[in-house]
Amino acid sequence: MANNSTASDISTHRLEQHEYENNFSDIHPLLDGYQASVEASRCYFCHDAPCVVACPTSIDIPLFIRQIASTNNTGAAKTIFQQNIMGGMCARVCPTETLCEEVCVRNEAGGKPVKIGFLQRFATDGYMETGDHPFQRASSTGKKVAVVGAGPAGMACAHRLSALGHDITIFEGRAKSGGLNEYGIASYKAVDDFAQKEIDFILSIGGIELKTGSYLGQGLDLDTLRSDYDAVFLGLGQGGSNNLRLDGEDTDGVINAIDYIAQLRQADDLSQLSVGRRIIVIGGGMTAIDVAVQTKLLGAEEVTIVYRRGISQMGASKYEQDLAQTNGVNIVYWAMPVELVEQDGRIGVVRFERTSLDNDGKLNSTGDGFDLASDMVFKAIGQVFLSDVFAKNQAPELTRGRIRVDDNRQTSLGDVWAGGDCIDGGDDLTVAAVEDGKVAAMAIDKFLTSGEV
Amino acid sequence: MADLRNDFLGIKSPNPFWLASAPPTDRETNVVRAYKAGWGGVVWKTLGEEPHVVNVNGPRYGAIHSNDRQLIGFNNIELISDRPLEVNLREIKKVKREWPDRALVVSLMVPVTEESWKTIVPLVEETGADGIELNFGCPHGMSERGMGSSIGQDPEYIENIARWCKQSTSMPVIVKLTPNITDIRQPALAALKGGADGVALINTINSIIGIDLDTMSPNPNIDGQGSHGGYCGPAVKPIALNMVAEIARNADTAALPISGIGGVSTWRDAVEFMTLGAGNVQVCTAAMTYGFKIVEELIDGMSDWMDDKGYTTTDDFMGAAVKNVVDWKYLNMNYVVKAVIDQDKCIKCGRCHIVCEDTSHQAITLERNGERYFEVKDDECVGCNLCASVCPVEGCIDMVQLTGGIDPRTNQPVSTEYANWTTHSNNPNAV
Ligand SMILES: Cc1cc2nc3c(=O)[nH]c(=O)nc-3n(C[C@H](O)[C@H](O)[C@H](O)COP(=O)(O)OP(=O)(O)OC[C@H]3O[C@@H](n4cnc5c(N)ncnc54)[C@H](O)[C@@H]3O)c2cc1C
Ligand SMILES: Cc1cc2nc3c(=O)[nH]c(=O)nc-3n(C[C@H](O)[C@H](O)[C@H](O)COP(=O)(O)O)c2cc1C
Numbered sequence: 001m002a003n004n005s006t007a008s009d010i011s012t013h014r015l016e017q018h019e020y021e022n023n024f025s026d027i028h029p030l031l032d033g034y035q036a037s038v039e040a041s042r043c044y045f046c047h048d049a050p051c052v053v054a055c056p057t058s059i060d061i062p063l064f065i066r067q068i069a070s071t072n073n074t075g076a077a078k079t080i081f082q083q084n085i086m087g088g089m090c091a092r093v094c095p096t097e098t099l100c101e102e103v104c105v106r107n108e109a110g111g112k113p114v115k116i117g118f119l120q121r122f123a124t125d126g127y128m129e130t131g132d133h134p135f136q137r138a139s140s141t142g143k144k145v146a147v148v149g150a151g152p153a154g155m156a157c158a159h160r161l162s163a164l165g166h167d168i169t170i171f172e173g174r175a176k177s178g179g180l181n182e183y184g185i186a187s188y189k190a191v192d193d194f195a196q197k198e199i200d201f202i203l204s205i206g207g208i209e210l211k212t213g214s215y216l217g218q219g220l221d222l223d224t225l226r227s228d229y230d231a232v233f234l235g236l237g238q239g240g241s242n243n244l245r246l247d248g249e250d251t252d253g254v255i256n257a258i259d260y261i262a263q264l265r266q267a268d269d270l271s272q273l274s275v276g277r278r279i280i281v282i283g284g285g286m287t288a289i290d291v292a293v294q295t296k297l298l299g300a301e302e303v304t305i306v307y308r309r310g311i312s313q314m315g316a317s318k319y320e321q322d323l324a325q326t327n328g329v330n331i332v333y334w335a336m337p338v339e340l341v342e343q344d345g346r347i348g349v350v351r352f353e354r355t356s357l358d359n360d361g362k363l364n365s366t367g368d369g370f371d372l373a374s375d376m377v378f379k380a381i382g383q384v385f386l387s388d389v390f391a392k393n394q395a396p397e398l399t400r401g402r403i404r405v406d407d408n409r410q411t412s413l414g415d416v417w418a419g420g421d422c423i424d425g426g427d428d429l430t431v432a433a434v435e436d437g438k439v440a441a442m443a444i445d446k447f448l449t450s451g452e453v
Numbered sequence: 454m455a456d457l458r459n460d461f462l463g464i465k466s467p468n469p470f471w472l473a474s475a476p477p478t479d480r481e482t483n484v485v486r487a488y489k490a491g492w493g494g495v496v497w498k499t500l501g502e503e504p505h506v507v508n509v510n511g512p513r514y515g516a517i518h519s520n521d522r523q524l525i526g527f528n529n530i531e532l533i534s535d536r537p538l539e540v541n542l543r544e545i546k547k548v549k550r551e552w553p554d555r556a557l558v559v560s561l562m563v564p565v566t567e568e569s570w571k572t573i574v575p576l577v578e579e580t581g582a583d584g585i586e587l588n589f590g591c592p593h594g595m596s597e598r599g600m601g602s603s604i605g606q607d608p609e610y611i612e613n614i615a616r617w618c619k620q621s622t623s624m625p626v627i628v629k630l631t632p633n634i635t636d637i638r639q640p641a642l643a644a645l646k647g648g649a650d651g652v653a654l655i656n657t658i659n660s661i662i663g664i665d666l667d668t669m670s671p672n673p674n675i676d677g678q679g680s681h682g683g684y685c686g687p688a689v690k691p692i693a694l695n696m697v698a699e700i701a702r703n704a705d706t707a708a709l710p711i712s713g714i715g716g717v718s719t720w721r722d723a724v725e726f727m728t729l730g731a732g733n734v735q736v737c738t739a740a741m742t743y744g745f746k747i748v749e750e751l752i753d754g755m756s757d758w759m760d761d762k763g764y765t766t767t768d769d770f771m772g773a774a775v776k777n778v779v780d781w782k783y784l785n786m787n788y789v790v791k792a793v794i795d796q797d798k799c800i801k802c803g804r805c806h807i808v809c810e811d812t813s814h815q816a817i818t819l820e821r822n823g824e825r826y827f828e829v830k831d832d833e834c835v836g837c838n839l840c841a842s843v844c845p846v847e848g849c850i851d852m853v854q855l856t857g858g859i860d861p862r863t864n865q866p867v868s869t870e871y872a873n874w875t876t877h878s879n880n881p882n883a884v
C-alpha cells in the first residue's frame with residue numbers, strides 16, 4: 001500500500017469558518033426535558049443495580065434517573081454530585097459503553113441500554129445552570145491540606161476535603177486548572193469552556209485556594225509542602241509522552257499527540273491551527289483516536305492510525321473506533337513504525353513493518369512492510385509519569401514508573417496520598433481519577449481528625 | 454369476515470362502536486365527520502332546557518400523562534351542551550335524515566320535574582332520533598344544580614324519571630349511570646323498575662386531576678382556582694368493567710341491556726366490555742385523544758379477533774365472561790400456583806426479588822455462586838403474582854399450577870378437588 005510521497009503540505013485555513021464550528025460542536029447535544037423524561041422512564045430501577053457497581057464512583061444511577069423521571073432535577077443532580085463532583089464532565093467523557101451502560105439490563109430487554117450518560121448530563125447541566133452549589137462545608141477543622149495538580153483527581157480530592165471542613169491549597173503547574181479536562185479531552189466532548197465552568201462550580205464550595213503556575217519541582221518541593229501542611233495529595237497526571245525509540249524523533253512534523261491536542265484545545269481560532277494533508281497517528285488508545293478524529297475535522301485529507309496489535313487489543317473502545325471510522329479515519333492494524341524518513345528537513349515518509357504474535361504471545365515483525373507518506377506524524381503511544389518532580393526530596397515509592405498506593409490511595413509516605421493517572425494500577429479515566437481523589441480525601445479526613453490511617 | 458352489525462334495544466348500527474355523549478358529538482359538523490370516519494353511532498351531547506348553560510371561558514380539561522406523554526387519565530369540568538336547544542334539535546333532525554343507517558341517540562338532562570321531562574322528550578322524538586339517553590352522571594357543575602350525578606345517586610329519582618320518559622315516548626330509553634355511588638346495582642335496578650330499556654355506564658368519576666404546586670391551584674386552573682371534575686380515559690376502564698359485570702351477573706338486573714363506557718381505547722377494551730355483557734360500547738376520551746380515525750383500528754381489530762376465534766357475530770362472545778366473575782368465596786382454594794422464572798428470558802433486573810423480599814414473601818433468590826440469579830423458592834412462594842406483575846419482560850415469569858404432590862410451602866398434599874371458602878375449616882360460618 002505504498003503511496004507516493006509528494007511535497008510536504010501543512011497549512012492553516014483548510015476549511016470554511018462554519019465548517020470548523022460544525023465539526024467541533026457538541027458531539028451529543030443536551031437532551032431536552034421530554035427526551036429525558038422518555039429516556040428516564042426506560043430505566044427499570046433495578047435492585048442492587050449492575051450499573052452502580054460498574055460506575056467507578058458508584059453513583060446511585062437508578063435513584064437519580066427516577067428523580068429525573070419525577071421532575072426532581074435538583075435531587076437527581078445532588079445524587080450524582082454526592083458521589084462524583086465531576087458528574088458533569090464524566091457525563092460527557094466517560095466511555096459509558098464499557099462502564100455503566102455496558103451492564104444495563106436494557107441491553108437484553110430492548111437491545112439498547114438506558115442512556116445513562118445523557119441523563120447524567122441532563123441532571124448536572126440543569127443544576128449547574130442555576131449557579132447553586134449542592135454542598136455546605138462542615139465547620140472548620142483548622143487543618144490544612146496541600147493538593148498538587150488541579151486535574152480531576154486533585155479537584156475531586158480538594159472538594160471533598162473542603163466539604164469536610166479542611167482548608168485546601170491547590171498547586172497547579174499550568175496556567176489553567178482542569179488538567180486533561182482542559183488540555184486533553186477531545187473538544188467536541190466538552191464544548192463551551194465546560195472544563196472551566198466545572199472548576200468554578202467545584203471551587204464555589206469555598207475553602208479552596210487555587211495557585212496556578214506553581215509547579216512542584218520548580219521552586220516548590222515536596223519536603224516543604226509536607227512540613228507546611230497537615231497532609232499532601234498528589235494528582236500529577238502523567239506529564240511525559242512515550243517515545244517511539246527511532247532515529248529522527250525530533251524531526252519537524254513528528255509530534256506528541258497530547259501536545260498538539262493541548263494546542264488545539266487552547267486555540268481561540270481553529271482555522272489558525274496548522275494541520276497536514278496526510279496524517280499518521282501511531283498508537284491505539286483514546287489519545288490516538290482523538291488526535292486522528294480532530295485532525296480529520298480540521299480538514300486533513302488522509303488520516304491513518306497505525307496500531308501494532310489487533311482490533312481487540314486496542315485501548316480505545318469499540319465506540320471510539322467506530323467514531324474514528326465514521327469520521328473517515330483509516331485504521332491499520334498489526335504494523336509498527338521502523339523508520340522515520342526525513343524529506344527537505346521535515347518528516348516525509350514513515351516506514352512500517354507488519355507484525356504478528358508468536359506462540360508465546362510476543363509481538364514480532366513479519367519482515368514485510370510498507371511506506372506511508374505523511375505531513376505530520378503523531379505519537380500517541382502512552383504517557384509517562386515524570387518522577388523528577390521530586391528532585392532530591394524524600395519521594396514516595398514507585399511501581400512500574402508510577403506512584404505506589406494502597407486501597408486508601410496512601411503512598412509510602414505516611415502523610416502523602418496520590419491518585420489519578422500518576423498512580424500505578426489506575427484506569428486512566430477521568431472518572432477513575434475522581435474516585436481516587438474522593439477515596440483519598442476520605443482517608444485524609446480520617447487521618448486528620450482521628451489520627452487513623 | 455366477521456359480521457359486526459349491532460342491534461342495541463332495536464337501534465341498528467353497522468358496528469358496535471358509538472361515540473359517547475361529549476364534545477365529539479356536540480354538533481352536526483363533528484357527528485358527520487364521525488360517521489364519515491366509520492363510527493356506528495353517536496349519543497348526541499347532552500341537551501338541557503333553555504336558557505342553555507354556559508361553560509367556563511378558562512381551560513376545562515386536565516390530564517395525567519405517562520413519561521412519554523401518553524394520556525392515561527383525563528378530566529373535565531365541561532357542562533352539557535352550551536348551544537341553543539332549537540339549534541341542536543334542528544341539526545339532529547338533519548343528520549338523522551342524511552345518515553339513516555347510523556345510530557343517533559340523544560342525551561338529555563333537565564330538572565327533576567315531570568313537566569320538564571315530558572316537555573323535552575317529544576321534541577326529540579320529533580327529530581326522528583333513534584332513542585334517548587338520560588344523563589344522570591355528570592359529577593360536576595350540573596350536580597350542584599340538582600341534576601347529573603345527584604339524580605344518579607338517588608334510585609327513586611331514577612325510577613321516576615325513567616317512568617315519565619317511557620310514558621312520553623315510544624323511543625327506547627337508556628339510563629346513563631354515574632359511577633359515583635357505592636353499589637351500582639341499585640341505580641340499575643331503579644332504571645329497570647322505571648321501565649328503562651337499557652343502561653349505559655359509566656359516566657365520569659368525580660376527581661381532582663392534580664394540583665399545580667406553583668399556584669396551589671387544582672388543574673385545570675381557572676384564575677387560581679379549580680373545581681372537581683369528571684375523570685375518564687384508560688385509567689377508569691377497570692372500574693367501569695367491574696360495574697358492568699356487577700349488573701350483568703346480578704340476577705335482578707341481568708336482563709338489562711348494557712352500553713359499556715369508560716376508557717375504551719382499543720378493540721381489545723371493547724371486546725372485554727362485551728364479554729362482560731355489554732351490547733355495544735361508547736367511546737369519548739380515545740376519540741378526544743387521537744381523533745375519529747381510531748375507529749378503523751377498533752373495527753379491524755375486533756373483526757380479526759373474531760375471525761381468529763371463529764366467532765361470526767358479536768352475539769357469539771357477548772357475555773362470555775360473565776359466568777366466570779364470581780364472589781371471592783367461590784374461588785377454588787385448592788388451585789395452587791408457584792411462580793416460575795424463565796432463566797433464558799430473565800434480564801436480571803432484580804425487581805422480582807426486591808418486591809417479594811420487601812413486600813411479599815421473601816420467596817425469590819438474589820444470587821447463586823456469587824452471581825445475580827433469581828429463582829423462586831417454592832417453599833415460600835404463595836403464588837401471589839406480584840413478581841410477574843412487576844417483571845419488565847413479558848412472559849418471563851409464569852404462574853404454574855401444582856396439579857399433585859405436596860405443596861412445599863404448606864407441606865399439604867395438593868388436591869384436585871374444588872373447594873371454596875364456604876366450606877373452609879377456618880370459616881366460622883362454614884356450611
Ligand atoms: C487525549 C486524551 C483524551 C482522553 N479522553 C478521555 C475520555 O474521553 N474519557 C476519559 O474518561 N478519560 C480520557 N482521558 C484520560 C483522562 O483525561 C485522565 O485519566 C484524567 O484526566 C486523569 O486525571 P488526573 O487528575 O490524574 O491527571 P491530569 O488530568 O493529567 O491532571 C494533572 C494536573 O496536574 C498538573 N501537574 C502535573 N505535574 C505537576 C507538578 N509537578 N506541579 C504542579 N502541577 C502539576 C497538570 O498541569 C494537570 O493540571 C484522556 C486522556 C488523554 C490524554
Ligand atoms: C369533556 C367531556 C364532556 C362530557 N360531557 C358529557 C355529557 O355532556 N353528557 C354525558 O352523558 N357524558 C359526558 N361525558 C362523559 C362521557 O360521555 C363518558 O361517559 C366518559 O368520558 C367515559 O368514557 P371515556 O373513558 O371513553 O371517556 C363527558 C366527558 C368528557 C371528557
Ligand code: SF4
Binds near residue numbers: 792829837838
Ligand atoms: S408469586 Fe408472590 S410470593 Fe411467589 S415469588 Fe412471586 S412475588 Fe413472591
